[in-house]
Amino acid sequence: MLKSIALPVALLGVFATANADEGQWQPYQLAQLSSELKRIGITIPAEKLADLSKHPMSAIVSLGGCSASFVSGDGLVVTNHHCAYGAIQRNSTPDKNYIVNGFLAKTRDAELPGGPNTLVYVTEKVENVTDRVLKGLSPTMSGRERNEEVQNRIKVLTAECETDKAYRCSVPSFHRGLEYYRIRQLMIRDVRLVYAPADMIGNFGGDVDNFEWPRQTGDYSFLRAYVGKDGRPADPSPDNVPYKSKDFLVLSAEGLKNGDPILLAGYPGRTSRYKLPSEIRFARDANFPVRVAEMQADLAVIAAATKGNAAHDVRYASVVKGINNVLKKTQGLLDGFARKDIAAIKDVQDAEFRAWFSKPGNQKDVSPTLLADLDAAIAADMALSEQEFALSVAANSDLLKTARTVYRLALEAPKPDAKRETGYQERDLSFIKARLTRLEQSYVGSVDEARFGAGLQRYQKLAAKMHPQGLDALLPAPDAIGALYKQSELGETAKRLAWIGKDAAAFAKSDDAFIKLAVKLHDVTMALENRRKEIDGNLERIIPQYMSAVIAWKKSQGKPVYADANSTLRVTFGTVAPYSPRDGVVKGPFTTVEGIVEKHTAADPFNAPKPLLDAVKEKRFGVFKDPVLNTVPVNFLSSADTTGGNSGSAVMNKRGELVGLNFDSTYESVTKDWYFDSDITRAIHVDIRYMLWVMKEVDHADNLLKEMTIKYPRK
Template identity: 50%
Template sequence: MRNALISALVLSSGVAFISLETHADEGQWQPYQMPSIADKLSERGIDIPAKQLADLTQYPMNAVVGLGYCTASFVSPQGLVVTNHHCAYSAIQYNSKTEHNYIADGFLATSKIDEPSAGPNERLYITEAVTDVSDRVTQGLSQEPLARYQEIQSNRKSLIKSCESDDNYRCSVRSFHSGLEYYLIKQLIIRDVRLVYAPPKSVGAFGGDIDNYEYPRHAGDFTFLRAYVGKDGQPAAYSKDNVPFEPKSYLKINADGVKAGDGVFVAGYPGSTSRYRLTSELKFASDWLYPTLASRYQLRIDTIETMGNSNHEIELKYAGTLASMANRMKKYNGLLDGFKATDIAGIKQSREDGFKQWLATDKTYQTYQAKFDQLELLLTKKRVDNQTRYYFENAQSSALLAAANKLYRLSKEKVKPDAEREEGYQERDMKMFKARLKRIDSSFDASVDKALWQQDLQAYIAQEHRVAALDNMLNYVDESVTLSDKLAGLYSLTSLTDKDKRLAWMDAKAGDFETSADPFIRLAVALFDTNMAQEKDKKTLAGQLSQARPDYMKAIIAYYKANDWPVYPDANGTLRITYGMVDGYQSKDALYKQPFTRLEGITAKHTGLAPFNAPQKVLDAIKEQRFGSHKVASVIKDPSTWLCRLFSCYKPEEFNSVPVNFLSSVDTTGGNSGSPVFNGKGDLVGLNFDSTYEAITKDWFFNPTITRAVHVDFRYILWMMDEVDHADNLIAELDLVRN
């Protein structure tokens, strides 16, 4: 059976690659699994004990933190944190004003007193414990789908409540292998996060959308933040009296970096993959979902860019939103291109056919064919439901309507006992609920919100799946009033644009909403029953899938093990480890992409126009070949530091320059942005920030021949800190080592 998946992968250039039986470096492994792949780590030259990597209380795993959407890591005993520039974009945007545009100019706090808040929503999450609670979630569940779904949620909430006896912790119960397993995740929350050092966008996002998912890259995608706590050492909300957090450990930074062929590993919080999904699900994504999403994102991007070009305040407010949309849109297009270039559907169908043949002959799992057929029927219903609801859900995309929907739902949930409330509306959620309402102002402009909402409403009007409650409120039958004028009236009459008035609705009762004259509140009330009915249908289907998916996964895991294929859960936003090696790849016929890029590539790409507009101070340092100074040499904890005084600190002999970005074969996806890249000893050598365009389809299928992650080399970060921005105070905090 080991030869069941020898599939040809044909790129658009006509070059064929063969998927490796060994699956090479595939796997987004849970930390506890590391001892089971200790031999694989050793083969890659990763010497740090697998048992140590499995222990979240030990170095380096206790220095890896989540941002809720990206990954970061502690790099000093004073709570200094490093992540990607694009991960900290909202913090930079939050502090950017017309008089000091940190997005364009960059920011450096030369002392802690100058470090501003990263914003009320910014958090650091330190995972301290991961506990298998599968039996406690799934034991004795009802066979009735909706009741089953509700029982799972009730069991999850009970576990979370017990875990969160200390307000400083945030807990969650995550599903692994599609509900086959559940783990309780306990995380310490740091609530006071501050901006410390960010290069200008022309460094952090050098190449912009043009270079996004491309290689070679020359992006300085890094930013430093700092964690603060109360004087008692406990997490606390922002206060000028707070002090830097002292982490249990912080990463050593290897100033010598890595070279081609070196083993590396990455730890972080990958968001979502679909490698165990069925072929029918991939085809739906390829044929309808991704094209539809990409088209909508492109329309929204064009609108925001047009409006931002004539209004600098809009440009600042929507900078983060625009970057996020552009990234998603390019990813969807990349997935579509990848599906065309490489027959991923055919590969998955081949594997699925092999699985069905195995089912028919395996004595333990022969009866699972009927379960597999039932799963396909449920997925067909899910696809129809998604298409039916898509435009109605988008028709509620206004930031003000979204806030009104949530506020009215909160008034309904608050009359229930806390344990029976929907997740997101419990007492544990109120701080973040309030913070999100506050944060609206920082990325909201009524004219932009109206324009984007109008586009979604026009798409809704043009299709057949209409909802009477929405049609009645918008009164489309009155042809004397245009949609644009109707929406303008809603925005002119609402009070939800006022932060204090918006927050006051958190304490209102349902009756207050139902008698309100505010047009967005009225619309939220009118849509509530329809939204709740659709939510009930979703929960019922989820209850059915909570039986069908785990049964499928039991069989598919057994099939994988029979073929000696790696078994790890799909990414779900929880802490994972992946390993690989520094390596280039053959992207198409006669085109091999080298694993490293150099400073000179910045100069070669520089045009003076965004997104290839490198700062003059960077260009000057490159031209003058200033490749390292005594400042870094003086803090490297190694007796051979005198060499750095004689020769350039960051210029490896094999490059004759400073490395900027590099490639490796580690298995990453969205959420891994900002993840620390370690050498075999566990020293920090880079930050993950992207994938190559050819590798985007790895969310569905891992092809080791062309799958590469893109990292910013820490030698480039040190060079920027030293030679360009003179961040002497931060260099002094770092624990720099040599090979």
């Protein structure tokens, strides 16, 4: 395992300490937090938690956007219902609507293909490769030159790691370019849908209750990982066998009570804890408002275009769910910024650091113009991001995205693989094919046409400074795009896939309207990409210098500090805890099945299934009844530090047994991505007792209950 190293302090912002429950910790850091883990009552040795080859970390996996964990030795994986939503939707039709009715495979043969986008990643090795990425970089390089050199080194490191094609490797940066770690993951690509409750359970409350508390949502589902008969990852095949997971979590039906400690492990997506005050004000005043308006408008177009057509509605169900989730979170951030002036809090921290930095002896090994250079680079970053957003509005079409992807692939293909742009190398072909194939289940020509036309109209209304140079003259008029769809064959899967492997000359000769548009737009989009490389390269040069100064400032405090979330394996800890969102209001940490009965209206999204309602009314609670609540708990709150990507994360008790699944946060907590307020920040989890109770009393998933190892309370 990794040796303990000095913990860097991330970019200016909330300098996290190990008190309270803030911190998304890399596993190797946990050994340094041993006393804090013991203080809250965790009995697993911190050194064991830091070892990816030992229980329980060896059971934690990624789904490439969500988190999950093995719960049997036969590759059975538990995660959130919304994390398996793509697989559920992929297998649904108006006649066999597994979204509405749920799905349960009683035998292995009945398990359904998750599709090419459903993957399981098992992290096996993490190593610090900072020197190999950064050592010897010339200070005279332009930003773009530096960025490209760093990316070339990362490609070499990745290629070395992927000589065995069973593995997928990555080299993400931590603290915005201060450190780099190479991560090797076994990538299992035959993943099947095993069980998902009906939407009336898995999505009870729908978007109305999203990010709200109290919640009564059974946000869970099961997948299974399959491999070839030799035990190695293989393409989907009926000859494949269940993956023999090296480890799996024991489920505990003993439950938790208020104040109990919990561990949470998963793959949090992105946080922005260390943004400067200017970046917060840009998000609050400019970036987030236009993004909220854009998502609201796009959803309205989809709703109008799919209205009255059940097949179209099913096809866009996953798209709509994803947009709605991001929308509510972004709006929650805006509301949170309105409640608490986080920028002002950061102003105080910024002033304290700059006062320290200005004193003699505190500017070792950094440029004397460091702070001015940092401010200028961030200003350039914000300006470019506005134009990148505008391009996304103007190009809101799945067919145009497809055409741009396959054309770029054709331009990159003649280069040596190591020199191709990241995302277009040989290792990326299977992912590109999967995305293009996935459109079979999530594309309708008339809906895409409506979204594209409306997007072009919204683009025209954006401020002129947001329009990328040269783009306006190349875009079709909104009322003329119907002809593009009539003159394109990219709506057909076979025709889309046929463009993979064609050379640039074939694109230049094509009469396909979207191919022609992609070729026409390429130079403008490349100009934006090259500006992005220049800005990112400058930031990556400046911020590590800045970091060395911040580290010196904090060194005397002896406080361990974590990096912003970046989709890598992290562990957080906390306690089951209530909170007070406003004066005179205290919200308890548990909800119960009686709350489902109270909310039930017999209409979506509060339409609970009759077997569940009957079981509650008849008090068929069995061993899943909480002795304090005297009923079955549904969801519970903890003070754990989570964000997007933590969906499906294992919530474990002090012994490392599975007691819950993370799936959401309270609305008041949404700003934790930028600022962690321990008084009101709460994560929302499915109580494993509710999941097991539904499986037994409602869906009769006896085969899965027998397969898992479940620890029941003592009588």
